[in-house]
Amino acid sequence: MSLTSIELFAGAGGLAMGVALAGFRSHAVVEWDKWACDTVRQNQERGHPLVRDWPVVEGDVRNWARDFDASGLEGKLDLLAGGPPCQPFSMGGKHKAHQDGRDMFPATVDVIRRLRPRAFIVENVKGLTRSTFHNYYQYILLQLEFPELTRLVDESWADHHQRLQRFKTAKRRGGFGLAYNVVPTLVNAANYGVPQRRERVFIVGFRRDLPIQWSFPRETHSLDALLHDQWVTGEYWERHGVAKRARPQPHKSHAGLIERLKGLGLPPTRAPWRTVRDALLGLPDPQRSEGDVLNHQFQAGARAYPGHTGSPLDLPAKTLKAGDHGVPGGENMMVKPTGEARYFTVRESARLQTFPDGYVLHGSWTEAMRQLGNAVPVALGRVVACSVAQHLLEADLRETRERAIQPSFAHAA
Structure with a gap:
């Protein structure tokens, strides 16, 4: 039935x-x-x-x-x-x-x-x-x-x-x-x-x-488990092949929680929050690729400013938004390890919204991003x-x- x-x-x-x-x-x-x-x-x-x-x-x-x-x-x-x-x-x-x-x-x-x-x-x-x-x-x-x-x-x-x-x-x-x-x-x-x-x-x-x-x-997932994976066992960085010298510093607001997790001696029972780095695994750099991935074209013009600083790679992304007048800047950007900000491509945004890779978003970059910003x-x-x-x-x-x-x-x- x-x-x-x-x-x-x-x-x-x-x-x-x-x-x-x-x-x-x-x-x-x-x-x-x-x-x-x-x-x-x-x-x-x-x-x-x-x-x-x-x-x-x-x-x-x-x-x-x-x-x-x-x-x-x-x-x-x-x-x-x-x-x-x-x-x-x-x-x-x-x-x-x-x-x-x-x-x-x-x-x-x-x-x-x-x-x-x-x-x-x-x-x-x-x-x-x-x-x-x-x-x-x-x-x-x-x-x-x-x-x-x-x-x-x-x-x-x-x-x-x-x-x-x-x-x-x-x-x-x-x-x-x-x-x-x-x-x-x-x-x-x-x-x-x-x-x-x-x-x-x-x-x-x-x-x-x-x-x-x-x-x-x-x-099913938690911040505690992610911080444990990153700063107690280091398994997160090993899984992504990130050398110690290339790892960012943990966010200041997480310092106390990290210390408590180290003191507990037991891993959290839930799975780690999934990060931007997790979501984009396997996607080529759009600034260097040939455009053979659906909806994965580089969009120029991103810039960070107070209140719009983009999403760090090693946390879940900020909420993707549709915007009444185009794509809002900070919420739809990623911050690269160099500190440079760039817009998420449509395919990257689709990954953040857990859409299948084979699913095409119709229309211009702005239009496709609007659809994704409105989506569940x-x-x-x-x-x-x-x-x-x-x-x-x-x-x-x-x-x-x-x-x-x-x-x-x-x-x-």
């Missing part, structure tokens, strides 16, 4: 590929941006196995939700996944939240209400959890918990929020139908093996008629989707066993 999914706001396909790697078969991949859709279509033409069979829908999710024929899927779809546009809540945005026309959380709730998926995964930026947006963030969570309790005509979002709060705390809710157990979690992608310090909010929900208790998967790391999407898939399949197995037992009891009676 294959699990089914629909992806909204799919972008270049990061979360959708993670969902596919978890074993879900997509009924629709919806994205309004032409360049991102062209990226997926180009990879389909190339026969990339993860996206080859995706039904790509280029258009506004709101229009798609209105026109999509959901017959046969309502209540049966296993997973709805998507990352609504982050600009209304981004640290670098205008912080308009519900007043921003790009706020697609209402559209997301509408689709959940209509399709009644067994589970959903919603991803967004850390900025959504800021105190400035606290009330609206809580409002989003309540809408996802009770998607059928819709906003009335001429009702403000604040009044709707209060009505949802009263409903949640009421002792009796009548025979109210669709509801979800919602689990929001702030996650650092580096703690799950992504070579990038990328903090994101994941909101995961399971329909309440399912016997599922879920929590976010445990972290494929590996992180896979971690979350695999956990969701596991819990759905276990629930199905329990139901199958219970059905098999019931006739036996009836016969015995």
Whole structure:
């Protein structure tokens, strides 16, 4: 039995590929941006196995939700996944939240209400959890918990929020139908093996008629383990063939932790954070190569300045960002051992976002980097989707066993 999914706001396909790697078969991949859709279509033409069979829908999710024929899927779809546009809540945005026309959380709730998926995964930026947006963030969570309790005509979002709060705390809710157990979690992608310090909010929900208790998967990687690998055993440098004289000095903020790790005498139980050097292993220097690696062309013009100093080679990269007016400098640069800064190539950025090497990013350097800056790391999407898939399949197995037992009891009676 294959699990089914629909992806909204799919972008270049990061979360959708993670969902596919978890074993879900997509009924629709919806994205309004032409360049991102062209990226997926180009990879389909190339026969990339993860996206080859995706039904790509280029258009506004709101229009798609209105026109999509959901017959046969309502209540049966296993997973709805998507990352609504982050600009209304981004640290670098205008912080308009519900007043921003790009706020697609209402559209997301509408689709959940209509399709009644067994589970959903919603991803967004850390900025959504800021105190400035606290009330609206809580409002989003309540809408996802009770998607059928819709906003009335001429009702403000604040009044709707209060009505949802009263409903949640009421002792009796009548025979109210669709509801979800919602689990929001702030996650650092580096703690799950992504070579990038990328903090994101994941909101995961399971329909309440399912016997599922879920929590976010445990972290698998840590800074402690990386520093132990680098400055206690030195295995990191040996693995990369970096001579002692060529090794940088540890960051001052890590000095105390390194001393504690040396005193413990035991290695950390988690795997080391993956670094920029780890991620780029095997890629040629774009300033010297012949350009035979996909999307790996050198881009000139990088410069470091206060607040934009690039990512050191031997830590996870800073968060890759899309930017409203082109590629932000410091976040999308690496610092070479010489101290010189240069831009990451598209392929290097794709590695930092854990996209497959055979996956082409369509468009100019700026456009491709924008797509990557907006993406969910494929590996992180896979971690979350695999956990969701596991819990759905276990629930199905329990139901199958219970059905098999019931006739036996009836016969015995």
